[in-house]
Amino acid sequence: MIVDERTYAIKPAHVRDYLDLYVAEGMALQVGHLGHLIGWFTTDVGVVNEVVHMWRFEGLGDRETRRAAMEADPAWQAFRAKTSPFVVSMRSRILRPTAFSPMR
Structure with missing residues (x-):
């Protein structure tokens, strides 16, 4: 199991706009x-x-397959085009649980 942690820096005063658009148009697609x-x-x-935001995957292969399908979805591409003006930068980390982590 891995966790994909993604952090987006949003233009000041636009965090609410970004989140509202995500809930209205992006969340169902992404989930x-x-x-x-x-x-x-x-x-x-x-x-x-x-x-x-953080997502759980079975492994890197599962993540790669799911993300590729999402990126190929025209509805996702349209959503990203609407949100990209709000985004300043993005960073992603892959986290692996320790042997004693409650989430494994």
Whole structure:
């Protein structure tokens, strides 16, 4: 099992716009393709104007297959075109649980 953690820096004053658009048009698409959503978060202290989301996958192959299908979906491409003006930068990390982690 792995966790894909994605952090998006959003233009100041547009975090709510980004999240509203995601809920209205992107969430169902993304959950349909990627499956197990762990959560979506906003930063409150430290670096602000960020949204973070985390997804659980069986492994790197599962992640690659699911993300490729999502990227090939024209509806997802249309959604990304609407949200990209809000995004300043993006970073992604793959997290692997330790042997003693409750989530494995």
